[in-house]
Amino acid sequence: KAGVTQTPRYLIKTRGQQVTLSCSPISGHRSVSWYQQTPGQGLQFLFEYFSETQRNKGNFPGRFSGRQFSNSRSEMNVSTLELGDSALYLCASSPWAEGNTIYFGEGSWLTVV
Amino acid sequence: AQTVTQSQPEMSVQEAETVTLSCTYDTSESDYYLFWYKQPPSRQMILVIRQEAYKQQNATENRFSVNFQKAAKSFSLKISDSQLGDAAMYFCAYRAPQGGSEKLVFGKGTKLTVNP
Numbered sequence: 001k002a003g004v005t006q007t008p009r010y011l012i013k014t015r016g017q018q019v020t021l022s023c024s025p026i027s028g029h030r031s032v033s034w035y036q037q038t039p040g041q042g043l044q045f046l047f048e049y050f051s052e053t054q055r056n057k058g059n060f061p062g063r064f065s066g067r068q069f070s071n072s073r074s075e076m077n078v079s080t081l082e083l084g085d086s087a088l089y090l091c092a093s094s095p096w097a098e099g100n101t102i103y104f105g106e107g108s109w110l111t112v113v
Numbered sequence: 114a115q116t117v118t119q120s121q122p123e124m125s126v127q128e129a130e131t132v133t134l135s136c137t138y139d140t141s142e143s144d145y146y147l148f149w150y151k152q153p154p155s156r157q158m159i160l161v162i163r164q165e166a167y168k169q170q171n172a173t174e175n176r177f178s179v180n181f182q183k184a185a186k187s188f189s190l191k192i193s194d195s196q197l198g199d200a201a202m203y204f205c206a207y208r209a210p211q212g213g214s215e216k217l218v219f220g221k222g223t224k225l226t227v228n229p
Contacts, residue, residue, distance in 0.1 A: 033216065042221045045217065048215055104150075
């Protein structure tokens, strides 16, 4: 069974640009969540989706957005990139069942220059 | 809001010895889930062990075990017979009861070094 797949793995963007990151969950998983990891702030929750609906959102500015498609694949978008957006973005999926385990992808490394 | 604290930024252990990583958390819930994740240099978060708060018995997974003290809100990870492959960042995480969100709240992490 394939794991959580994130693309692209590495990317470099310029300040002011926008970026879209993609996440394919484990087959059968309907819940997808996103986290930002930086050396200073650690791991911070961005948002989570279930059946194409955003169920929860972290404390991030509106420049950060996401969506989930009918096949459970998810994308997150960051507009008007800032240097501080440089981070590892981790996607996680789960089957959304009581006591389930959440599985993570390898992440997308974003560098903003 | 729930918080998770890992008071040891770095720890080191000799190969084949035992090490304990500390984690405390704050919550007003009585039912919740606790996790330890390992993040090796590849950066993929790997689940090490999980604990349901309603279970009094401490979880174990091979060389990994936890000491769950619900009243003290403490959740430490013990690694026995440490191996070189155990070297990684270890994150303690909290998740609220099912029904609302699967959001994980992470601690800042403990970097574990295993010396040969």
